[in-house]
Amino acid sequence: MDFTGGEIYQSSFDPKAYLASFCSLGSGRDDILAFRLKKLFETFGPGGLGGDMLLDIGTGPSIYHLLSACESFPHIITTDFTDSNRQELERWLRREPGTFDWSEIVKTVCGLEGHSRDNWMEKENKLRSRIQKVLKCDVTKSNPLDPTVIPPVDCLITALCLETACRDIDMYNRSLKNITTLLKPGGHLVLIGVLGDSFYKVGNP
Numbered sequence: 001m002d003f004t005g006g007e008i009y010q011s012s013f014d015p016k017a018y019l020a021s022f023c024s025l026g027s028g029r030d031d032i033l034a035f036r037l038k039k040l041f042e043t044f045g046p047g048g049l050g051g052d053m054l055l056d057i058g059t060g061p062s063i064y065h066l067l068s069a070c071e072s073f074p075h076i077i078t079t080d081f082t083d084s085n086r087q088e089l090e091r092w093l094r095r096e097p098g099t100f101d102w103s104e105i106v107k108t109v110c111g112l113e114g115h116s117r118d119n120w121m122e123k124e125n126k127l128r129s130r131i132q133k134v135l136k137c138d139v140t141k142s143n144p145l146d147p148t149v150i151p152p153v154d155c156l157i158t159a160l161c162l163e164t165a166c167r168d169i170d171m172y173n174r175s176l177k178n179i180t181t182l183l184k185p186g187g188h189l190v191l192i193g194v195l196g197d198s199f200y201k202v203g204n205p
Helices: 006-012 015-022 030-044 083-093 103-112 117-130 169-180
Strands: 053-057 075-080 131-136 153-159 183-192
Touching: 015 083, 030 103, 075 083, 075 117, 083 131, 103 117, 117 131, 153 169
Parallel strands: 053 075, 053 153, 075 131, 153 183
Antiparallel strands: none
16 A cells, blocks of 8 residues: 555454544543534634535545535535545435434534434535435545546635655655645645644444
C-alpha cells in the first residue's frame, strides 16, 4: 500500500465498531459531536459556503459532516480508501436493514437548522439524493481519485483523514497538496482534524 497502515485498514478496519465508538450519542463523545455539528452548521448554513459540487475526501462510513453541507451543495461525491467503509456507506444509501442508526445525530442537525426534529427522515433522504458517487481514494497519489477524473469542485471537505493516512508532517503536506488539486481556483477547503493525538482505538481489541 502507498501509505503507512494501509494494509491494516484494508484488511481489518471495522466500520460498525468505528461508528459505535465515534458517532453514537451516549458513547462518551457527545460534546465533541455537538461541537462538530455546530461548527459544520455555521460553515454551511445560511450565509456560509455554498456551490454546485462538494467533494468529501476520506468519508469513511460516516455522514454526520455532510448533513449541513447537503443544504448548500446539490451534488456531493464521497470517497474512501477502505473497501469496507465504502460498502457500509453504500448500504446506508440503499437503506439496507442493519445499517447504523443516524436518527439522533440527524435530529440534532435539524434542531440547529431551525427545523422540527420530526423532519429527520426527510433530512436523511435529502442527503441520500445529493450523494452522486462513492469513489476509491488514496490521498498519497497525485490524483487521489485515480483512475477516475472529475472536474474541479467548488468545495472540498476532509474529516480526520489526513491524520490517519500520513505518517509524518512531510507526508501530510504532500497529501494536502494532492487533494487540493481537485479544487477549483478560489474553491474552499474545509478541514476537520485533531491536535496532539498519536493514536485512536476502535472497539475493544
